[in-house]
Amino acid sequence: MSQYRLLHTMLRVFDLDKSLDFYTRLLGMKMLRRTDYEGGRFTLAFVGYGEESDTAVIELTHNWDQAEPYVIGSGYGHIAIGVPDIYGTCETLRAEGAKITREPGPMKHGSTVIAFIEDPDGYKIELIERK
Incomplete structure (x- = not known):
């Protein structure tokens, strides 16, 4: 068995509250942790179906000063x-x-x-x- 493990997928989100509602309330994930970084003006929120110690999770990154919604690159799948x-x-x-x-x-x-x-x-x- 490999010592490597997928930890998380990071998505940049425009409206953190809307995204947290979608992933937790609508898709049933749990909010695992959330940290505001005042100096960097961003928030990281981790959501998932299990604990980070044994399951892959999603990292929602919210940059406070983002004025426009992000453009999703053509390389992103799902x-x-x-x-x-x-x-x-x-x-x-x-x-x-x-x-x-x-x-x-x-x-x-x-x-x-x-x-x-x-x-x-x-x-x-x-x-x-x-x-």
Whole structure:
């Protein structure tokens, strides 16, 4: 077994409160820690489904003086999250105003049932049904 482990994925977010609500309330992650760096004028907030000691998490970086939303680079792909009932999950997310960019259904060239949503900053998140 490798001594290496994925620790986190960092996303720059424009509105930290909106992003925290999305990842914690709508996607069910826990707020693990949050630190404000007054001298650097930024906040780091870590969210995830488990503790950082044994699971990969997401680092939300909020630069206080960012005047415009970030432009997402063409190299970014997506974050993938496993869900037990993709159709029910998408109904709940839609009712909460989440943007569903690909309705749930089987992959074009396979049988895995997936959907895509976007967070408040436009980052793509793939939902994969895992029964």
